[in-house]
Amino acid sequence: MPMAKMIPLLWNGIKDTMYMTMTSTLFAYLIGLPLAILLVLTSPKGLRPRPILYRILDIVVNVFRSVPFIILMILVIPITRAIAGKAYGSTATVVPLVIAAAPYVARMIESSLLEVNPGVIEAAQSMGSSTWQIIYKVIIPEARASLLVGATISIGTILGYSAMSGAVGGGGLGQIAIQYGYQRYQTDILIVTVILLIILMQIFQLLGMWISRKLDKRIRE
């Protein structure tokens, strides 16, 4: 393929991939964060133990995490159509991406929040903090470095999912790789898209870890 055609094609692919990844991550966090907080609070050892509710949430999260993304995409096509108006293209792909990523993100956040030293939470309780104050003034700020590491890993996973969505009508670099590289045997495009995906992943990874280190005050200077 001539360079003049390849560059705009790939540029659009990058833009679509970024758009899908970032939008999906945003919505996945909007759902995953409250879900994670609920899991942490209602767990048998949490601040507000509600064993039955916890059990239900736990199972729901596991169920969604068990379905392979490529299958989930097909399963939720009716929902995608209801929300996005169509079942193909970048915007439509955001719907299954969010459905797949939210439980994943919830688990990542949950594990970060559980890392917070229980002694610090007990101290906050002893000072008369309300449950809500403990969440937003103690647990989340104390877990921030770990939350950022989790976000970095989550973005990587969502980026991977978004590429996979190219197989069933999603947009972006994944679609280009499959359409040109796989179906039309244009190996050069296939290789370039893979390299671009690797670069994107590296950028997210390095940026995320750098911010996480900057924010973490536990490290002795």
Add this chain to the structure above:
Amino acid sequence: MDALRDINLDIEQGDIYGIIGMSGAGKSTLVRCINFLEKPTAGQVIIDGKDLAKLSSKELRTLRREVSMIFQQFNLLQQRDVRGNIAYPMELSGKSKAYIKKRTDELLEVVGLTERQHNYPSQLSGGQQQRVAIARALASDPKIILCDEATSALDPTTTTAILNLLRQINRDMGITIVIITHEMSVVETTCTHVAIIDQGTLAESGKVEDIFSHPESEAARKLIFRKSGAAAPKLGERTIRVVFDGAGADEPIISNLVMECGVMVNITAANTRTINGQVFGEMVLQLPEEAAQQEKAIYYLKTHGVKVNDVSDLSGKDLSEPSEDDEGGDR
């Protein structure tokens, strides 16, 4: 099984009340009952006339601002600097920025950490972290400070400094302090009163000097005698511990015992301890094998104003006359 049973304690305002016991005795649970971090299944906790079990969760949170707590592992917010940690309780009670700034400056002054105010906990030593925790505890202007093994993670010098700070706070601000510890020396140097917890029950409680010189329970004897430094007595030997306060210290009692009674005693350990500013001497004596001589020596010591405990088997059967300072026994 109950973690704690039959614990009745009255802690008066201005006391420094030590709660001592071996590991696993239930003292950490007990201190958490005082601010209801652990809710007792039975019984009452009354602070300032308020029965904690009858408070709503909001009222309980308000009350907890009057009952601060410090911990063995300091439990500071790792992602906030010293100032931020001290400010935390004031943020909870909705104090103004200006107030928080002024009060934080004062508290930094009290605990001597002004030049460390912008450091994070990971940059501070254990003693400094505990000072931050104390400043944080003071920030809500509490009436009571609970200390859960607050010096157990610290070296001896730092322990002394932290205990001095707590005493100073008690003296200058009139704050009641409850100290949980497994170390008798902490109680001796710092507390006015002590309760001894053994296997979930209250073994003994009262004024520190009374219990030190006249321990009645098995648990108290073990805690006190263990610190006397006497090697474990050999089987069949009779070993006694004598305690005398500053009043009798100018009389050479042991010399007189040897001279007047002709009883040869072997001093296996001797020590002076300062309890609440009062100097106590204590000695562990090994007595001759002959029973008559033993009784003679014990009689002589008892009649010369020293307290005598038998520590032959560390059960410490008390050989003193029942003395008049027993009123501390039921506190």
